[in-house]
Amino acid sequence: MTCPVLVVEDEALLAMMVQDLLVENGCEPVMAANGREAFALIAQARIFDLAVIDLNIPDGDGATVIRALWNRWPVPVIVSTGYQDLSHEMREALSPFAGPLEVISKPWSEAVFLDLVRRLLRHAQGRPT
Template sequence: MDKLLSGRRLLVVEDEILVLMMIEDMLGDLGCESVTSAATIAQAIALIEAKIFDAAMLDMNLDGDDSNTVADALAERGVPFIYSTGNSGRDMREGFSNRAVLRKPFSFDELATKLESLLSH
């Protein structure tokens, strides 16, 4: 497998702790240097303002709130991101409909492929 993720710093915005733990394990196995997580919109915005990230994974729904403000903050700073969601519908927001989406539950290979594609552009 390509080591494109080796040394990368990722932000994972996810409010379900078990899903977050799984993602963190997968990203560690993919060689990410650091994985920072946020469970709320406020935490995510504070981290985006304070740190530099190579990429991000963004849950579309955080405890009942859509994550549009987080997507905007990432886009403003030029941080590439992918969405993750357990929703079955196509609930993409205008302006971000071209973003890759990982449908939960996703596999290790699906995560690796989406992130490698994101970071190779």
């Protein structure tokens, strides 16, 4: 059985790499290239086991996508960002919400990414579907 993963990434090459890594590891990536597409997928009320979200995306921002997602489900999120560290203000903006959050700074290695994916998916397994 595959695990559905919401991927919000506007860099085409990185989006393809994330998609390939997830498929190779038994997941079903559901891709969005911008905030508008991500909000549409969230509005479909589909349940995801995990989300990989870039903070700096067109037609919205990653933090708003995360909040919208967490308003529906406390899904674990990997924030993929070009910033070296998630700012204190960004963490504060997301803190009232329920989901686990991990940050990975670009450029990241496949091994580190997959380790985070596996760890967060184990966390999500106990969540009702």
